[in-house]
Amino acid sequence: MDNNNGKTLYTLDKMRGVLNTEQNDRIIVPLLALRYAYAYQKEDDFQFSISWEELCSDRTGDKIICAMNELAIQKPWIEQGLKLFEVEGIRNLDSLLYELRKVELAKDNRELLEIYFSLSAKNRSKYGVSNEAKKLYEPKEVNELAVKLLDIKSDSSVYDFHAGYGRPLVEAARSNSNISVYGMDANPELVGIAELSAFMCGLQQGDFQQGDVFNVLRNEVGSERKFDYVISHPPLGIKLNEGIHTKYGEIRRDGTLGFVVHALESLKEEGKGIVTVSNGVLFQGSGGIRKELIDNDWIDAVITLPAGIFTGSGLSITMLVINKKKAPERKGKVQVIDASSFGERKRGAVIMSSSELDQIKDSYFNYKEDNKLCRILDISEISQNKYNLLPGFYLQMEDASSLIGEVQIDRSAFEKNQETIKLKDMVRIYRGLNTASGLDTDTLNAKVIQLADVQDGSLHLETVGTYGLKLSTKEEEAEIQVGDVLLTSRGIAMKCAVVTEITNGPYYLSANFIGLRPSQGVNPYFLLTFFESPIGESYIRSLRKGVTLPILNRNDIEDIPIPNLTSEEMEQIGNQYKKVLSDYTEAKIAAEHMQVSQLEQIYRKMGISKGYKRKD
Missing domain, CATH: 3.40.50.150 (Vaccinia Virus protein VP39)
Structure with a gap:
């Protein structure tokens, strides 16, 4: 924005201050158009019976109306816009015209x-x-x-x-x-x-x-x-x-x-x-x-x-x-x-x-x-x-962050070079339940898994709360079983987890999840491996709809292509991935313990440890 436009916008802002909010455009824009016509009066051969100086000293608005009528005759296609201007309701016409005198307009005022x-x-x-x-x-x-x-x-x-x-x-x-x-x-x-x-x-x-x-x-x-x-x-x-x-x-x-x-x-x-x-x-x-x-x-x-x-x-x-x-x-x-x-x-x-x-x-x-x-x-x-x-x-190609670092994904190359099978042919897909609202009176209390109950790839049953379900709900269709794979269906963060055990159940999925129940011979950790891989995450991203709250629909994931391997191969890969996750967790815990031990040594040397006691 050039300096002249900056000054003009400052002046227009002061003109706004003279008017009520609902008047702003109806008054200011017609006045700007009139100012524009006077500024280029000679160049565009506009004819006015009132000079610009006379117009700016108008205390009643009659001269302004007269000039706008004359402009409308010469430019009939802008008549409706000029008629927006009404003197009634303007608290201080003098102040408005005083500011209008300062306005400088270019031939093309698009930027302004x-x-x-x-x-x-x-x-x-x-x-x-x-x-x-x-x-x-x-x-x-x-x-x-x-x-x-x-x-x-x-x-x-x-x-x-x-x-x-x-x-x-x-x-x-x-x-x-x-x-x-x-x-x-x-x-x-x-x-x-x-x-x-x-x-x-x-x-x-x-x-x-x-x-x-x-x-x-x-x-x-x-x-x-x-x-x-x-x-x-x-x-x-x-x-x-x-x-x-x-x-x-x-x-x-x-x-x-x-x-x-x-x-x-x-x-x-x-x-x-x-x-x-x-x-x-x-x-x-x-x-x-x-x-x-x-x-x-x-x-x-x-x-x-x-x-x-x-x-x-x-x-x-x-x-x-x-x-x-x-x-x-x-x-x-x-x-x-x-x-x-x-x-x-x-x-x-x-x-x-x-x-x-x-x-x-x-x-x-x-x-x-x-x-x-x-x-x-x-x-x-x-x-x-x-x-x-x-x-x-x-x-089908995208750049993405993954567990193995930054990658360039090409789903078409995966489908071309790897024999696949549709997800729906390997699992039973079920959706979670909507919890009852405060207005629903006939409800059934049940333990319902929410997004916060899945952290770091694990389902934490100890944090699951009790919520009301409508009595008409077929809750058994959303009851989880050991070996189920859970995928988040709502929200920006993508979460996956395998149900490894169930104590003090039953537990039900909320509508924030889609459940996958593997068929016989399908290792759940094999499915988890796929969905946490760069390719699996890419398919999920491509199928989610919405920006503010992305949603994944049950029907949309049915045809996701999964590597078509034998039961033995899936079992081997699933167990191998399970061990990778376990080794990573153990290494992370060991690293955290080492960090704590080393920090405490440093704090003792500094004398800081004299000012605190560990609670654990």
């Missing part, structure tokens, strides 16, 4: 407005829904990336159905000045602000209208206008009171796919678009609308961005690249790019570097496939996996 709107976004409600949706605000790098990927051509039209502050359309216009931009937003105030923002960033023309995507979908009419490109970042977590029927399927409680359908419907026959969505819509459910989009070959690429990249949300965000006319080499395929590990947190925000953005662009435009950052999938492979579009599910 980026910072100003990012601060405003924290206090705004775009859709009147959850705080998550209210605060959502994409960094400029996301818009720059999206515009680059769209590769917008001259004499084309670009549409944003959640125009907000107009930033994606401004970025599109900056990439190619010879285009037409169209914006829609459900919030009429934001429509006006988007107009003024585009105007102050140097756009000569724009078309911004109020409208609601879901009303369009409910009326079951296609978009009246069709566009060459769509770029939009709709809010996350929109919950619908009732479902909406579309020709692609039913949009149920989560309205996210409604935005994707609207984007598709708004594109011309050869159109291309980018819509950001939360990761949940990439894999949840059996397919539905997602299946239609994939089977009709409209999904060009799926690009997962780092969690927290959008201000106000810690969720992982994904770009869906829609293309109605794919290049021949892309037909019948979907490219997945997993950039979730990119970015660095700076001052509370996640920022992707220019080199990381270049990697994404290079992978997309050169149609790369390295099985680590990106892969090219046949639609048939996606359909076989329940139309799951989550990139991490398909990428």
Whole structure:
């Protein structure tokens, strides 16, 4: 940020202090637009009957209104934004105009407005829904990336159905000045602000209208206008009171796919678009609308961005690249790019570097496939996996920390070179139980194993507490037995343990675990060896869903490939691994005793031991 923008932001902050919070943008942004028009009056040939000096001495606001009306006549496309300004309710117009005189604006104020709107976004409600949706605000790098990927051509039209502050359309216009931009937003105030923002960033023309995507979908009419490109970042977590029927399927409680359908419907026959969505819509459910989009070959690429990249949300965000006319080499395929590990947190925000953005662009435009950052999938492979579009599910190479140090994992090489058998053919898989809530009255008290009861690879039955289970629960299905292998199903930390003994039982698994009961001839420590290996941990990571609280589902692990060995080989490996764990524990205890002994000798020499007594 240059020094001039810093001074201007300081001035704008002082202007905020004169106004009520809900007035800020409605008053400040129209005044900035008027200041901009006066600053470039000669260059852009604006005609005003009132001089800037006269306007700044206005005590009633009449001259300001007059000047805004004159500007609206000359620039009718920003009229709705200028009409946001109302004199009523302004406590101290003199102070406001005094600060406005200090404002210096460039011809293109994108950087200044980026910072100003990012601060405003924290206090705004775009859709009147959850705080998550209210605060959502994409960094400029996301818009720059999206515009680059769209590769917008001259004499084309670009549409944003959640125009907000107009930033994606401004970025599109900056990439190619010879285009037409169209914006829609459900919030009429934001429509006006988007107009003024585009105007102050140097756009000569724009078309911004109020409208609601879901009303369009409910009326079951296609978009009246069709566009060459769509770029939009709709809010996350929109919950619908009732479902909406579309020709692609039913949009149920989560309205996210409604935005994707609207984007598709708004594109011309050869159109291309980018819509950001939360990761949940990439894999949840059996397919539905997602299946239609994939089977009709409209999904060009799926690009997962780092969690927290959008201000106000810690969720992982994904770009869906829609293309109605794919290049021949892309037909019948979907490219997945997993950039979730990119970015660095700076001052509370996640920022992707220019080199990381270049990697994404290079992978997309050169149609790369390295099985680590990106892969090219046949639609048939996606359909076989329940139309799951989550990139991490398909990428089989990764760098990871493991018990043997830092490793580069290639699951595809493992599957290619090792004969395997599906996990479900070696064990019975059972899930843990949800404990009763405080509102449940008919409960059964039982000993239920929680995450804290598994430490350092061992199950500690002595710490297991008693919890209430609903009487309708089939608790016997979650009762552990000696030889069972326990895997954590929730949380960031991955824990595994073998049940070696049971005293004072019975004990039951909580919903934080998945239980594996080995078939005859399958050594439980052989399974533990696999799941604590770099390959086993990689499969678990790839199957867990969610960012804040990753979840592993019972059905998802059924097909994990396990080395197909004889019972004798599994027994030998299991016993060998058990001995490794035992030797490590004994060595660790011996090392700790040696450390204590040596420290006590040092403390005695220093005289420190005179000031304490050991309790053990």
